[in-house]
Amino acid sequence: MCGQTLVRNGKTSAGKQRYRCLNCGSSRSGERPDVSRRAELEAFLGWLMGTTGQAAAASFGTARSFRRRTAWCWNIVPRIPATGEVHDQIQVDGIYVGSWCCLIAVAGEHVLGWQWCDTEKKTAWAALLQRFPAPRVVITDGGSGIAAALSECWSETAVQRCLVHVQRNVRTYLTSRPRTEAGRALLRLGRALTRINAPAEAAAWLAGLNAWHQEHGALVKARTYRAATAVAPGWVRSNQAWWYTHDRLRKAYRLLERLGQAGTLFTYLSREYNGLDIASTTNRIEGGTNAQLRLILRTHRGMGEEHQKRAIEWYLYLHSEQPRPPATLIETSHYRPAKRTTQTLQEQEPGPELYSTGLSPDEGLWHRTGWAGRT
Template sequence: GTHMAHGWCLLIAIDGQTGQVIDRQWCHQENTAACTALFSRIPGPDVLITDGLRGVQKACHACWPGTRIQRCLVHVQRNTKTDPTLKPRLQAGKELKRPSDQLTRVHTIEEAVRWGEALNAWHERWKTPIDERTMAKDDPANPKASHQSWWWTHQELRRCYRRLEHLFQDRQLFAFLEPELTAGGPVERTTNRLEGGVNPPIKRTLLQHHGLPESHMRRACEWHCYMKTDNPDPASLIRDEHHQPQPAPKRETRQEQDEPEHYGTAINWNEFHTPVRYPNTTL
């Protein structure tokens, strides 16, 4: 989705192989209702590549029950780096960062299996620390103690691992490698075709023309989407009245406006200045 001024968001669906825009949907939030309205107009694909928004996945299950989901590996890496930070302080975080960095380097089924084994080995090594809890009575100064009786001591690290574990078990990390899905052609594993091909020109337009009225902003975004569709034909949008435009209204002449015909004849400069002779000593 591309966010713009006035609280609008533009959801865009593209073909993962060609990068062409299939359909779009204006909304105020990237929620299930907006995604359902978009998906309901599109035949169900074999695979949906998504960045992981819950609304997208719920709409996919409702509209396309037989469609597999492939999570964008770049977004998974980004989320993994956000939780324990780019430079983890704990040794467990440093070791978990390795399989996250290896996600985009998996190209075969065998490598995917080894990746899952490495993640399981990490859990076996660090399952005790990530299951550790902190009781509110032991840390009353923590803001969480005001509304929780306990919390996971290493919550960010645990959330990072659980995300990778669930995605792997749900077969959403390496769906792009499964033979039954690749039989019709290669399957994308990221949303780069959307993030790098369709969204940037729309965002640049909104930035460079931020003074446009809301309706014009939306038309400009829709025009970019149209030019990214299959075989766009801008000439087909020209109507008959565009070939025979209405004549511009006649402008009044200066005579009709009771104004002087030529510049400089309306005001006499001498009327505002007293003529004075130059002294004889002036050269």
């Protein structure tokens, strides 16, 4: 054959598809391995991204046949190439899968990339952020390590803290029903964050936070000193001489005060970003991406960690801006295991010597001659 693309040319008497080259006229019959692998990968992704069972995913027969024919598909590792495009805003967040954490970056409706790590930390975030040019605004929930990575990789990028996460943090410190009037007033300020839609409302909120401090600031600074009559809370160390009396109230206020002074609460209302529709929350990545990932893992519960990771990678890849057709990612090494050569076997470290059936004089066993009772 001359190497040109073959076209279908009827079927043989056995029912197999016949192919013919229009250039040289040669023909052949039989299966097309590339077509079979493409069909198997499409069926595999249809099952992985869907909610149907393995037996109904394709016309492969039973679920066992489906697993056998698509087992090689787990070897494909999809990756999103960096395009170098500068985005107005990027949302970042992490999702935990077993002992792994997947850091994800999203721009608009598309996934930009991901990074696997053991936990959210500076080095992992930096490995993800370095792949993309710095955007104008980054929206984050303020997880561990992200602030240090942003100052190192995207030092000129403005930061918008997710207001929903700030609300949750305040409610975690104060509970949903604070006992003191100061706690109830501070909780009302926290709940009002997501209802601010104009710069004037943001200024009024900051003024309200300042007014709260003017009225209840003494509670933030109040201390309790260790004494025979004082009952120390459980979180106080044994060698601690004093502690803040209203510790959780102080933490809630300090959180709002720190974010207000840093200017990361109302970045989306800045005049320089008018018309860009900067988000004030990470709801796009939380509800649009992470929620779908959890749905996939829940639908196909029982997968091992490696298969869970591959399922997440496939979803993120397929929801990137311009993903290549999955069949183009197939390589020979994915479906054909590497051959073990004699040299490879010799280079392996020798293991323990196995027992043999031969007789050894070292063990007192050898072939004897003569009569055992002869003197």
